[in-house]
Amino acid sequence: GNSVTQMEGPVTLSEEAFLTINCTYTATGYPSLFWYVQYPGEGLQLLLKATKADDKGSNKGFEATYRKETTSFHLEKGSVQVSDSAVYFCALSDSGGSYIPTFGRGTSLIVHP
């Protein structure tokens, strides 16, 4: 079956630091990969996505590249802000197989001024 593994948190950074959150996946088909963000007290919302190998998804300064050879989709940002403090979820769905979104456990990011 499909599964997603992401690094445990919390990740604590100072403002303007570089961010990496690791994510690896297992899938039987050809999945699309996603990063979602959850701000306190809210539901999840899509941050970025990539649908095929070597695609790069980007949004709000965040980037992630679909690496089929390493089955990874690591989230990066060059300079984090306090407002980026949230929980980040890596996820996949497979339109050709199990379309049900599968999520990692989430990584909490705390950014200090």
Add this chain to the structure above:
Amino acid sequence: NAGVTQTPKFQVLKTGQSMTLQCAQDMNHNSMYWYRQDPGMGLRLIYYSASEGTTDKGEVPNGYNVSRLNKREFSLRLESAAPSQTSVYFCASSAKGLTGTEAFFGQGTRLTVV
């Protein structure tokens, strides 16, 4: 555009009480899901519905039932609430079968069972 709407936002139940969590989406999505979110556990799938008239168990279905009332609505029922069901519940929907289509989430229902 409302997206996915869940009610209620907060609820406190006594052990043994029943309740229904409501969810509606206005995006004409075929697929709908119920997840629960617990600290350190991420999102776990309770039930899902691939299309109107069908429902299937997810990872943690025990103690829950669902109804796909029509294409828009997907409700989750707790027949006899237990403290272990204290959690945050999220409803989501997506357009099944389209490459790269994301899930859209409601704001969540924070349920406490005492």
